[in-house]
Amino acid sequence: MTELMDSPTAEVASATDEKYHGLTRAEIDQLGAELDALRLRIIADLGETDAEYLRKVVKAQRSFEIAGRALFYLPVIGWLPAVAALSVSKILDNMEIGHNVMHGQYDWMGDPNYNSRMFDWDTMAPAENWKYGHNYMHHTYTNVVGKDRDVGYGILRMDPEQKWNPYYLGNPLWAFLLMTFFEWGVALHDLETEEVFAGRRKMFGGENAPIWRRIRKKMGKQVLKDYVLFPALTGPLFLSTLAGNAVANLVRNIWTFNIIFCGHFPAGVASFSVEETENETRGQWYLRQMLGSANITGGKLMHVMSGNLSHQIEHHLFPDIPARRYPEMAVEVQEMCERYGLPYNKGPLHKQLFSVFAKIVRLSFPGGAQKEAPVRGPQAVTDDSLAA
Amino acid sequence: MSALISEPAAVPTRPRRSRAGGGPLGMVLRSRLVTALASPHGVDSYLERFNPMWAAHDVRARIVSVHRETEGDAPVATLTLQPTSTWRGHRAGQHVLVGVEMPGSAKRFTRAFSISSAASGRGEQFTLTIRAHDEGQVSSYLVRSAQPGQILHLSQAQGEFTLVESPATPTISRLLFITGGSGITPAMSMVRTLLRDGYDGHAGRKVTFLHFARSAEDQIFADELAEIAAADNGVDVHLRHGDQVFSEFELRRLVPDYKETDTWLCGPPGLVELVKAAYGDSTRLRMEFFKPAVARAAQPGEEVEGDISFTRSGKTVAASGASLLEQAEELGLKPEFGCRMGICFSCTRTKTAGTVRNILTGEESALPDEEVRICVTAAAGDCHIDL
Numbered sequence: 090m091t092e093l094m095d096s097p098t099a100e101v102a103s104a105t106d107e108k109y110h111g112l113t114r115a116e117i118d119q120l121g122a123e124l125d126a127l128r129l130r131i132i133a134d135l136g137e138t139d140a141e142y143l144r145k146v147v148k149a150q151r152s153f154e155i156a157g158r159a160l161f162y163l164p165v166i167g168w169l170p171a172v173a174a175l176s177v178s179k180i181l182d183n184m185e186i187g188h189n190v191m192h193g194q195y196d197w198m199g200d201p202n203y204n205s206r207m208f209d210w211d212t213m214a215p216a217e218n219w220k221y222g223h224n225y226m227h228h229t230y231t232n233v234v235g236k237d238r239d240v241g242y243g244i245l246r247m248d249p250e251q252k253w254n255p256y257y258l259g260n261p262l263w264a265f266l267l268m269t270f271f272e273w274g275v276a277l278h279d280l281e282t283e284e285v286f287a288g289r290r291k292m293f294g295g296e297n298a299p300i301w302r303r304i305r306k307k308m309g310k311q312v313l314k315d316y317v318l319f320p321a322l323t324g325p326l327f328l329s330t331l332a333g334n335a336v337a338n339l340v341r342n343i344w345t346f347n348i349i350f351c352g353h354f355p356a357g358v359a360s361f362s363v364e365e366t367e368n369e370t371r372g373q374w375y376l377r378q379m380l381g382s383a384n385i386t387g388g389k390l391m392h393v394m395s396g397n398l399s400h401q402i403e404h405h406l407f408p409d410i411p412a413r414r415y416p417e418m419a420v421e422v423q424e425m426c427e428r429y430g431l432p433y434n435k436g437p438l439h440k441q442l443f444s445v446f447a448k449i450v451r452l453s454f455p456g457g458a459q460k461e462a463p464v465r466g467p468q469a470v471t472d473d474s475l476a477a
Numbered sequence: 478m479s480a481l482i483s484e485p486a487a488v489p490t491r492p493r494r495s496r497a498g499g500g501p502l503g504m505v506l507r508s509r510l511v512t513a514l515a516s517p518h519g520v521d522s523y524l525e526r527f528n529p530m531w532a533a534h535d536v537r538a539r540i541v542s543v544h545r546e547t548e549g550d551a552p553v554a555t556l557t558l559q560p561t562s563t564w565r566g567h568r569a570g571q572h573v574l575v576g577v578e579m580p581g582s583a584k585r586f587t588r589a590f591s592i593s594s595a596a597s598g599r600g601e602q603f604t605l606t607i608r609a610h611d612e613g614q615v616s617s618y619l620v621r622s623a624q625p626g627q628i629l630h631l632s633q634a635q636g637e638f639t640l641v642e643s644p645a646t647p648t649i650s651r652l653l654f655i656t657g658g659s660g661i662t663p664a665m666s667m668v669r670t671l672l673r674d675g676y677d678g679h680a681g682r683k684v685t686f687l688h689f690a691r692s693a694e695d696q697i698f699a700d701e702l703a704e705i706a707a708a709d710n711g712v713d714v715h716l717r718h719g720d721q722v723f724s725e726f727e728l729r730r731l732v733p734d735y736k737e738t739d740t741w742l743c744g745p746p747g748l749v750e751l752v753k754a755a756y757g758d759s760t761r762l763r764m765e766f767f768k769p770a771v772a773r774a775a776q777p778g779e780e781v782e783g784d785i786s787f788t789r790s791g792k793t794v795a796a797s798g799a800s801l802l803e804q805a806e807e808l809g810l811k812p813e814f815g816c817r818m819g820i821c822f823s824c825t826r827t828k829t830a831g832t833v834r835n836i837l838t839g840e841e842s843a844l845p846d847e848e849v850r851i852c853v854t855a856a857a858g859d860c861h862i863d864l
Contacts, residue, residue, distance in 0.1 A: 140583035151526055197813070199576070199585035202522060206825070206848075209517035310516045318514055 109373060110359065110380060111464030112429065120429055121372025127421055128407055131414050139411045140198050146185050146393070153178035157337070161323050161330040168333055175337035177394075180344055182211040184396025185412065191220055194411045212341075213276035213311050215303040222279045228408050232353060232360045232381035239353070240360065242267065242274065243283035247448065248360050249457035260453030271342035276304050344394070347442060348385070352401035355383045355444040357434050359462035378405035379426065380462040383434035384419070385441055392416065402433065430465035503562060506533035529628045532561040536631040543623055546606065546697050553659060553697050554620040555593060555606045560631060562600040567634030569596045569670040570663040570741070570765075575605070576630030577615055580622075585630065588615045591743075591765075592634065593662040595669040606697060608659040638741065638765040640667040650739060651682060653732055655723070655752055657689040657744025661697055663765060664688075664741055668705065668712065678711010685732055686714045689748060693718050723748055725755040737761060783859040788829065790864065796856035800836060801826075805851065805864055812864050817852040824851045831860025 109117060157175030160167040187210030189195070195203040202208075209216040222238060230236035234250040241247040245264055246257040267274050279300050284290040293301045315338065320331040359380040366377065385391065385399040392399050392415075400415035403422055410418075426433040436444075451457055505511060511520050511533075524531040530539060538558035546553040567573070572591040579586055593606035609620035640652075654664040668686060678684065686705075690696045696716060706714035715731060717723075728735050735756075742752050742764040749764060756762040781796045785804055792808045802824055805812050814824040825848050832843040834857040841857050842849075851862065 137581065137583040147522075148526065151523060155523070198583060199587065199813075200578075211517060307517075310513065313513055314516055318510070322514075 108466070109365075110376060110462065111431075111466040112376065114370075116429065116467060117370065117372035117376055119372075120425065121370070121375050123425055124375050124406055124422075125371075127418060128410065131407070131410055131418060135197060135411065135414075139413065140195070140200075142413050143186070143190075143195055143198075143203060143411070146181060150178050150181040150186060153181065158319060161319070161326060161333055164326060164329070168329060172333045172336050172340070175334065176340035176344075179211055179337055179341040180394055183341060183345060184348070184398065185393055186210070186396075187212070188396050188398070189412045191216055192224060193409050209307075211311075213272040213304075213308050214279070215276070215307040218279035218300050218303055219275070224408070228405065230366075231378055231405055232358070233363055233366050233377075234360050235363050236366075238278070238281065238283075242278055243281070244274075245449065246452045247354055249452065250360060250362070251452075253452075253455040257453050260449050264449050268343055268346040269339065271346045272338065273308075276308065279304070347438075348395045348398050350445045351385050351438065351441040352382055352398060352404075354448055355434060355436070355441045356448065357432060357463060358383050375406060376431075378402070379422075379431060379433075380464070381405065383436075383441060385438050386435050387438060391438070402435075428467065430467050432463050434462075500562070503533065530559075530561055532563045534563060535561070536563050536633060537561050538564070538629050538631055540623055540625050540627045540629065541602065542625055547695055549694060551608050551610060551695075552620055553606060553608045554623075555604050556619060556623060557602060557604050558629065558631075559602050560600060564597075564600055564631070565633055566598040566601060567592050567596060567603060568639040569667040570639040571634040571636045571666075572638075572663070573605070573634050574632035575615075575619075577618065579614065579618060586615045587630075588613075590616075591636075591662040591666070593665050593669075595666060595673045606659065606662045606665070636765070638663055638743070638763060640670065640741075651732070652684045653735060653738045653740040654684070654686045654688075655728075655740060655742045655744070655748075656687070657723075657748040658691065658695075659697065660744035660748075660765075661688055663743050665698055667741065672705070672710065672712070676710070678709075682711070684712040686712060687717070687728070687731065688715070689717045689721070689723060689744065691719065723751045723755075725751075728755060739763075741765075781856060781858070783831070783856055785856045786859075786861045787864040788861050796858070796860075798855055801833070801849070801851035801854050801856065801862055801864075804856075805862075810864060812851060814852055825849065826851050827863040828854075829861045829863055831856065832858045833860055 107114070112120070153174045157171050157173075157178055160171030160174060163171070187208065190203050190208045191205050191210070193205035196205050205220070227237055227239045232240060234240055234248050241251060244267065246253065246260055251257075280292065280297050281290055282292070285292045285297075291297055315334040316331055319334060320327045323330040359377075361377055361381070366373070369377070379402055382401040382405045384402050385395065387399060397412035397415045398404055400412070400419050403415035403418045404412060406422065407415075407418065423433050425431075448457075506520055506524070514520075515523060520533045521535045524533065525535075529537055538560040541557040541559050544555045544557070546555055570591070572589045574587050574589050576585050576587045578584070590605045590607055592603050594602075594604040597603040605619075607616050607619050609617040611617070654667065656664045664686065668684065671684065676684075686702075688702075693699070696702075696718065702714050702716065705712050713731075732738055736759040738761055740756070740762045742749060742762060753762070753764070781798045783796045784793050785796050785801065786793045787805055787808070787810060790808075790810055792810065794804050794808055797804060799807075802812060802814055802817065812824060812826065817824075828847050828849045832841055833849055833854045834841045836853045836855050849862075851864070
């Protein structure tokens with residue numbers, strides 16, 4: 090899948106009349122070419138401002154972290170500011186820095202500190218495991234039910250194509266637990282437990298052995314740091330620091346869970362079958378990324394704190410381009426969506442969250458509406474609608 | 478001196494971590510407790526916030542001074558560096574990887590340069606003597622634009638092209654250095670070390686220094702070499718300029734039993750080929766190339782058959798035995814690269830399928846989805862590179 094080269098010409102002839110999610114083959118190719126051109130233009134422009142931005146964010150994150158760790162020494166009145174600073178530190182570390190650096194967005198800088206092969210983040214999931222499941226599996230097979238393991242994370246029913254069973258009555262509860270223990274869930278996600286339960290994989294042996302070893306090691310380090318050493322260093326305030334660190338981790342868990350769930354699960358986001366994405370062209374891959382993602386609208390703070398995953402559509406089109414470029418790219422992507430009659434799924438956080446929540450509840454019961462993006466197609470676009 | 482390559486390839490792939498030392502503060506900063514607290518980013522990423530010269534593991538240096546050695550089209554400059562206390566020192570003849578953030582692009586480029594000063598200890602200053610090559614943007618930048626105060630990123634010293642014998646335990650064996658152009662730097666480090674540490678040539682061990690430069694104006698360290706030649710120290714200096722190329726006849730006249738003499742050779746490929754031919758299968762010759770000028774062919778007697786597919790760009794080329802990087806560039810592709818000698822990992826790419834050979838080690842590998850450094854990897858049959 091995601092063949093970057095064109096399929097044989099015979100196939101093209103038969104495919105020209107056939108529409109794929111509302112667009113003809115030629116239209117999809119044209120769209121792909123436009124997105125490629127945008128991509129090249131931005132890559133050619135990467136430079137000092139991007140590097141400076143990243144260093145500035147890292148500097149801010151380190152400062153919040155140092156401040157957070159230090160404020161725990163201030164009994165009672167220091168606690169809340171300490172938790173707040175540490176929460177911000179962890180959110181910045183995981184989203185605008187970690188997620189994006191580990192995508193290789195800053196590999197071009199040649200700085201080992203920001204190289205996707207070297208970086209690790211302040212959360213339970215070891216970088217190496219996560220990069221495989223996320224950069225490769227999720228970003229290649231986005232929203233392909235049965236291939237993208239981020240559709241329901243192996244524990245939720247987030248798509249009507251997932252066969253219902255009584256376990257899914259607990260969908261809202263499972264989602265709540267996943268949110269609360271999100272960093273643990275993300276780390277264990279790479280063990281592919283649904284494959285284990287299907288009997289195709291060993292839980293801790295075989296191909297899971299090195300994955301599990303890395304998880305244990307990383308969890309050990311994180312637990313030692315946040316729940317033993319830093320609390321111990323504050324002496325008599327041990328329990329207060331321990332609780333503060335736990336709350337900071339919880340705040341980060343809730344925030345990242347919500348941002349991520351708004352990326353692919355609001356109403357109107359399409360899902361795909363394995364069959365229809367076989368022999369996919371580059372244009373079709375682009376189209377799938379557009380139809381399979383949703384954005385969150387908001388101010389600058391919203392974008393920074395979400396690691397610009399508030400621009401999930403742009404992120405999925407250009408996962409390796411520095412995320413700070415997504416807002417400017419979004420203007421052009423949105424314009425393309427207009428022209429091709431494609432939906433551009435965006436909304437404020439509360440609206441997207443409510444939509445996700447409704448879906449979690451609805452899909453805890455059998456059935457559920459097909460996930461089909463409301464594509465109008467370029468034919469439906471008139472000069473009037475473009476002008477509007 | 479530009480990119481260096483040791484033979485046999487014994488270059489450590491990663492700088493090893495500093496051990497205890499550098500004072501009690503260093504010991505605390507490198508302790509398991511501090512490492513655990515600073516996980517996963519490492520203590521250096523916090524220290525750096527306060528002062529770029531504070532480090533527990535990383536090695537950085539501040540440029541103390543820049544001294545122009547020669548002018549002309551390809552000028553040479555000597556940079557004096559004050560390293561962080563994590564610098565473990567160097568043995569004469571070693572080189573160091575230097576990472577420079579190039580202004581305008583924000584990109585860090587990493588290149589190897591040999592150290593020209595006498596052997597250094599932990600945290601001690603040392604010098605790099607660099608020629609500004611036209612095609613070398615890093616060397617050009619360091620020679621022409623680097624300013625005192627600027628911070629460079631370093632590796633620990635590396636390389637096995639070193640002076641083995643210590644001047645404290647002299648033997649009667651003679652030493653011979655044959656160098657060309659900026660290849661003089663590692664040999665200069667060795668001679669400076671010998672003279673600094675009390676070598677006076679009176680223990681019966683003579684040193685012969687034979688150097689080739691393009692012209693008298695292009696001669697690096699001219700004054701110092703003249704002083705060394707004039708002093709009563711047992712060091713013979715022979716400088717050859719312009720058209721005077723290396724000849725075995727002349728070498729035999731200077732050092733009749735050169736094949737039985739420990740020899741250090743460093744210079745451009747033309748000189749290296751001539752000297753290698755003169756030494757035949759003598760094991761006394763140690764050498765360090767700079768800039769492997771030509772693509773190295775596959776192992777002698779082996780024909781490479783197969784196609785290289787650069788899958789991302791959709792281009793294909795018949796394998797020639799040259800490095801994947803060079804073959805990609807012949808097709809007009811512009812893959813990222815750094816040292817072009819297999820030590821900085823800048824050009825690492827995924828080989829998704831097929832068999833490749835490591836040019837440095839001759840090792841063949843057919844593992845799928847393997848990260849390879851394309852500058853030192855050649856196809857050994859059909860292969861697919863994610864490029």
